[in-house]
Amino acid sequence: MLGGMTMQDFAKLDGVNRRGIFCQHLASEEYIEMHQFMDLSKVDAIRALLLFRKEFGTSRLGQQLSQEAKQVFYEENHFLVGLNDLDDFLRDILEDWGDAIPVKSLVRNLTVMVERHGCKCGHLADFLQQARIFNNLDSISYEWRDCWELNAREQVA
Structure with missing residues (x-):
């Protein structure tokens, strides 16, 4: 994935090239x-x-590069997250990253899927008020779905 470079050579690249x-x-x-x-x-x-993350390992340099990769992943993608899965998403369901920058500070584009008939309005209202925790957000949208649509997506995934 590094084009034949060692981790040390990759780390010597400037930040723009590593990000690319x-x-x-x-x-x-x-x-x-x-x-x-x-x-x-x-x-x-x-x-x-x-x-x-596996390739970089647990050395200090490896952890730094893993953090850069995580930052790119969360900044450059648009995420679809069910309202009921939002807490897990914020805790970073992809693994324990230790004292990494939290997901809420990295995500730029987020769509929250809300089950139309099962939505507890208080839960949604709480989330709408707390949406400001995403301090790097460029866009947030909400999709109202029927329960069967959400369940079908989960079975396919």
Whole structure:
């Protein structure tokens, strides 16, 4: 994934070039639907992020590069998240990243799917008030769905 470079050589590249390489592997043109029971291996960008993390290892340099990759992943993609899965998304369902920059500070584009008939209005109202926690957000939208649509998506994923 690094084009034959070692991690040390990759780290010597300037930030713009590293980000460009990360974008080639981590930025998806399609929405990335995130939910608790998803098969992470079915989404190319997620699979690439986890491979980068594994390849970089746990050294100080490896952790720094993993954080850069995570930042690119969350900044460059548009995420679809069910309202009921939002807490898991914010805790970063992709793994424990230790003291990494939190997801809420990285996400730029988010669509929240709300079940039309099962929505607890108080829960939605709380989320609408707390949407300001996403301090890097460029766009947020809400999709009202019927329960059967959400369940069908989860079964396919």
